[in-house]
Amino acid sequence: MLDERKLIAALQHGLPLVSHPYAAIAEQIGSSETEVIEYIQAMKDRGDIKRLGVVVRHRKLGYTANAMVVWDIPDERVDEMGHCFGRFDFVTLSYRRPRHLPDWPYNLFCMIHGRDRDDVMKNLQLMIANCCEADIKYSVLFSNRCFKQRGAIYIHSEKTEAVRA
Amino acid sequence: MTVETIGLHDNNQDKTRLIEKLLNNFQHDLPLSATPYADMAERLGIEEQQLLDLLSELKEQGIISRVGAVFRPNRIGVSTLAAMAVPEHRLDEVADLISSYSAVNHNYEREHHFNLWFVVTAENQQQLDETLADMEHKSEIRILSLPMEQDYHIDLGFPLQLIEGGHHA
Numbered sequence: 001m002l003d004e005r006k007l008i009a010a011l012q013h014g015l016p017l018v019s020h021p022y023a024a025i026a027e028q029i030g031s032s033e034t035e036v037i038e039y040i041q042a043m044k045d046r047g048d049i050k051r052l053g054v055v056v057r058h059r060k061l062g063y064t065a066n067a068m069v070v071w072d073i074p075d076e077r078v079d080e081m082g083h084c085f086g087r088f089d090f091v092t093l094s095y096r097r098p099r100h101l102p103d104w105p106y107n108l109f110c111m112i113h114g115r116d117r118d119d120v121m122k123n124l125q126l127m128i129a130n131c132c133e134a135d136i137k138y139s140v141l142f143s144n145r146c147f148k149q150r151g152a153i154y155i156h157s158e159k160t161e162a163v164r165a
Numbered sequence: 166m167t168v169e170t171i172g173l174h175d176n177n178q179d180k181t182r183l184i185e186k187l188l189n190n191f192q193h194d195l196p197l198s199a200t201p202y203a204d205m206a207e208r209l210g211i212e213e214q215q216l217l218d219l220l221s222e223l224k225e226q227g228i229i230s231r232v233g234a235v236f237r238p239n240r241i242g243v244s245t246l247a248a249m250a251v252p253e254h255r256l257d258e259v260a261d262l263i264s265s266y267s268a269v270n271h272n273y274e275r276e277h278h279f280n281l282w283f284v285v286t287a288e289n290q291q292q293l294d295e296t297l298a299d300m301e302h303k304s305e306i307r308i309l310s311l312p313m314e315q316d317y318h319i320d321l322g323f324p325l326q327l328i329e330g331g332h333h334a
Contacts, residue, residue: 014231086318
């Protein structure tokens with residue numbers, strides 16, 4: 001039987017760069033190549049795996065400008081806006097998150113990528129023109145330094161590693 | 166964009182075109198066959214070993230982080246987007262502290278009163294809360310925790326253009 005936890009733990013670090021990567025994972029977790037492939041297919045079909053492929057670091061490719069745009073949208077319109085913003089190619093995430101008043105009034109978050117800040121601002125204007133009124137309240141948080149970027153590790157091999165400081 | 170900006174030392178446009186094709190075709194459609202790299206190589210018109218070498222090179226240069234799966238948020242574990250308003254003179258120190266947690270994957274400085282933004286993941290809510298509390302305790306800075314409530318769109322990989330002069334979508 002395939003152990004889902006073990007499979008996810010193996011997958012979150014990426015597929016090994018060998019001819020038969022699923023066989024290599026199968027060996028690592030005590031399963032078979034066919035079982036691993038079928039299980040991954042099932043996770044894709046269920047939507048548990050959003051995508052399987054090459055994970056790119058945009059900054060290294062010259063997409064150095066990235067802004068988190070946060071919006072204060074009336075609750076009854078946030079779903080509509082979230083979907084509308086999400087349709088643009090350059091928007092990689094569109095999420096609703098909680099407000100924390102009074103410090104944080106924003107409830108919709110979009111990540112916008114571009115080659116430079118002008119590019120990002122043009123993209124932002126395009127979103128506003130297509131999805132909402134010009135007087136919508138938002139804030140643009142450009143990124144400066146990236147201190148850390150890697151895939152999410154949900155399952156830690158050692159308990160002691162989980163809270164390490 | 167030039168080859169140089171993506172960190173490759175040999176100034177070879179064919180190679181850049183190959184990389185562009187690789188990244189644009191396989192950000193979300195890795196073949197689920199026993200030999201995915203051989204299948205990808207065939208579609209790119211190169212040998213499997215050439216592709217494996219190229220992927221290793223891109224990984225070493227930090228252009229790709231991995232070949233693998235992106236999981237639906239909160240399916241596998243729990244996570245939150247966290248923000249801190251860090252006094253400027255403490256930013257390096259606090260950023261290093263936050264990055265040192267294996268539970269943190271992204272950690273960025275952003276231009277705002279809340280200037281440090283990071284994603285914290287855990288297997289369950291209790292572990293997540295403990296990690297956040299530990300961070301607040303060690304840094305003596307309050308954390309704004311903003312977990313995702315609704316996902317309208319998540320990164321499906323976007324079109325990249327590496328050769329100068331073209332358009333990007």
